[in-house]
Amino acid sequence: MASPIAHSFAGFWTFLVFAKQLQIRVAAQWRQYLLRLGVLVVLANLPDFDFPISLALLGNTSLHHGFSHSLAAAVLVALAVSCVWRIVPGFWRSAMIYFTAYGSHLLIDLCTGPTLGWTNTSFGIPLLWPWPKKFSSPLILIPGVRGKDFAALFSLNNVWSCTYEVLTCGAITAVALVLWRGRLKSRFVRTPAVPAAFSNSSK
Ligand SMILES: [Zn+2]
Numbered sequence: 001m002a003s004p005i006a007h008s009f010a011g012f013w014t015f016l017v018f019a020k021q022l023q024i025r026v027a028a029q030w031r032q033y034l035l036r037l038g039v040l041v042v043l044a045n046l047p048d049f050d051f052p053i054s055l056a057l058l059g060n061t062s063l064h065h066g067f068s069h070s071l072a073a074a075v076l077v078a079l080a081v082s083c084v085w086r087i088v089p090g091f092w093r094s095a096m097i098y099f100t101a102y103g104s105h106l107l108i109d110l111c112t113g114p115t116l117g118w119t120n121t122s123f124g125i126p127l128l129w130p131w132p133k134k135f136s137s138p139l140i141l142i143p144g145v146r147g148k149d150f151a152a153l154f155s156l157n158n159v160w161s162c163t164y165e166v167l168t169c170g171a172i173t174a175v176a177l178v179l180w181r182g183r184l185k186s187r188f189v190r191t192p193a194v195p196a197a198f199s200n201s202s203k
Contacts, residue, residue, distance in 0.1 A: 001064070001123065002112045002142045003162050004045050009169035010104035011044030012037065016176065018097050022088065036087050043101040046077065047109075061148060069109060070129030074102040113140040142168075 015037045018024075024033065047068040054063030067073055078099035086094040106125060113121035117140060124134030143161045147153040 001048060001051070001144050001146075002108050003145045003158070003165055004048070005162055005165040006108055006142055006169055007044045007048070007105050008041050009165075009173060010108055011041035011101055012173065013176070014040045014044065014097065014101040014104055016180070017100065018087065020180070039081075039085075039087065040097070040101040043077065043081070043098055044104050046102060047073065047105045055150065065109075065123065065125050065134075067126070067129050069106060069125035069127070071103075071106070071127055072129050074099055074106065077102050108142060110135065110137040111139060111141040112144040114143060114146075116140050116143060 015033075018036070018040070019033070030037075048064075050066055050068045051061060051064045054061050057063070078095045081098045082091050082095035087097055088094055106127065109125050110122060110127075113119065113123060113136070115121045118138055119140050120136070120138040121140055122136030122138075123144070124136040126132060127135040143164060145153060145158040145161050147155065147158065152158075
């Protein structure tokens with residue numbers, strides 16, 4: 001599985017998409033949107049809560065990568081959260097944003113496996129649960145962390161995987177933010193100035 005680092009970045013990317021839709025100026029108004037960002041980051045990590053639950057209940061990871069890693073779970077969670085709290089006005093719009101955050105987790109897990117590249121080594125998830133078939137991507141972009149218990153999660157190999165996620169996801173985020181700022185600037189430059197005749201008549 002990918003670590004919470006990659007999934008949290010995906011939650012942040014979902015927040016950026018949401019902010020773009022609502023034309024929120026994130027840099028100036030980020031404080032008032034912290035709760036929304038937090039909810040999306042939690043949703044992007046939610047499927048992996050089956051890992052600690054499985055360890056606590058059974059002492060092994062057999063419940064991991066089960067129902068929580070399916071489209072059915074993504075739809076259910078998105079609808080349930082939208083019933084309780086709407087991140088934007090409108091039930092379905094909120095549900096779509098929640099689904100995107102939760103779905104980002106499934107997308108990342110599809111592309112997570114021990115060997116990077118076109119290696120077909122993904123661990124696989126039951127995307128169309130209750131159909132037990134495990135789906136995976138042939139292209140592996142994230143090596144992921146491995147461990148049969150909490151202690152094993154802190155292995156050197158997993159430290160390397162987490163570093164890889166910080167560097168790659170951080171680079172993607174930096175590029176996205178630079179491009180976004182560029183677009184905002186060009187939009188500002190293209191905005192027509194107030195006509196002189198109009199400004200004179202208003203005096
Ligand atoms: Zn997962």
